[in-house]
Amino acid sequence: MAVYVITGKLGGGKSIMSVSKVRDYLNEDRIVATNIDLKLHWLVRHQAKKCRVMRVPDKPSVFDLNAIGLGNPLIARGIKDESRNGLLLLDECGTWFNSRDWNDKGRKELIDWIIHARKRGWDIGFIVQDLSVLDKQARVMFAEHVVYCRRTDRMTIPFIGSLYRMITGQRLKLPKMHVGVVKYGTERHSMTVDKWTCFGSGLYNAYNTSQIFTSNYDHGVYSYLPPYYTHYRYRVTYDFRNIMRITKIYFKRFKKVTCFAGGCLLSLLWLEFTAPAEIETVKISPTEYAGYKIMGYYKMPNQPYTYSLQNSDGANISSVQLKDIGFDVTAINACTLKISNGQSESLIKCR
Missing domain, CATH: 3.40.50 (Rossmann fold)
Known part of the structure; x- marks a missing residue:
């Protein structure tokens, strides 16, 4: 003992x-x-x-x-x-x-x-x-x-x-x-x-x-x-039955948090299943504009040259539009313009 x-x-x-x-x-x-x-x-x-x-x-x-x-x-x-x-x-x-x-x-x-x-x-x-x-x-x-x-x-x-x-x-x-x-x-x-x-x-x-x-x-x-x-x-x-009852009780107690979390989840699912389709990018070679000639230009103070181009069919395009397409436009002088896309380049001159 x-x-x-x-x-x-x-x-x-x-x-x-x-x-x-x-x-x-x-x-x-x-x-x-x-x-x-x-x-x-x-x-x-x-x-x-x-x-x-x-x-x-x-x-x-x-x-x-x-x-x-x-x-x-x-x-x-x-x-x-x-x-x-x-x-x-x-x-x-x-x-x-x-x-x-x-x-x-x-x-x-x-x-x-x-x-x-x-x-x-x-x-x-x-x-x-x-x-x-x-x-x-x-x-x-x-x-x-x-x-x-x-x-x-x-x-x-x-x-x-x-x-x-x-x-x-x-x-x-x-x-x-x-x-x-x-x-x-x-x-x-x-x-x-x-x-x-x-x-x-x-x-x-x-x-x-x-x-x-x-x-x-x-x-x-x-x-x-x-x-x-x-x-x-x-x-x-x-x-x-009791699990569903308990779930209902907790949903009532935390309904604000539950609604917020549910909204976040639905937003993520919507973004996942409604993602925009990929847009195929078509690259244009600068050589396609080799037939264009400089018809005119103008230059504002402290601004680069702006050119107006035209091909033999009479189609017109400006250097600003070429930039919007995605080309790098470089003004060499008043009568010479270089365009490139990172892989190839082309020179456009006056008539």
Whole structure:
């Protein structure tokens, strides 16, 4: 049997580290009993049918602990396998396991139950603010392992953190992670036997972080229903009808974005399927105008020559029209004109 006393300052991650161990036990199909309000659908798969989790009163009595039965079902069959032990996790033990309440009525029977918890197949976790809160006799008898919980985002990197704060005026934080250092014994210098780590991002919704523990808890021991019976069987099945309903809902919510995206898509399709046909370009050789002669020209100030051309059939054309056709027109002098298309050229002169 392993008994852990889980300690840490306020907000140091004691509860979330403990809930991460609950998740580990459930993933191994082991029994869990705790006085923490859990939300199982955040701890295990929604399809889980057989996870066994019992809620005990905030400050359980020996009657309540007897009601949870065996933590390891193999014991009933005479098989000894402590790797299948269940977990009994009790939070805020400092309020009812301290020296002032040590001699309360029923405390002797409760201690006797905890002493024999190994024979009932239970691993136990006590969550307290500090180890000194527990009565000395409880520390001596029960505190086999002590877990010191810390949050890395409250630490800083030596020298680098100070330098960063001097430059920016802000604190350099490490990534938020919960670390539990497991010591074998109650002394700070005891041997470190394990380290627990968890990021906790998926566990904040798995339990009631604002739970208040009271002495007048009005319920007895009860079992949580597995997530299959509370969530999974009531899920919306993804058949064609429901998919169309969901699609309709999202179309209504995002109709403006949908219309804009649809318009863009239709515009692209229209441009793709209605692209103008390629126009065949017919290249004309300058030699076709070799029979033309310069009939006249004029030149405006700071402007190039403008020529008027005519062939033997009386067809007229100007140098401006030749440029529009695509020829390069170069005026050599008043009576000589060169036209070219980049591949061939021709000279046109006066009569």
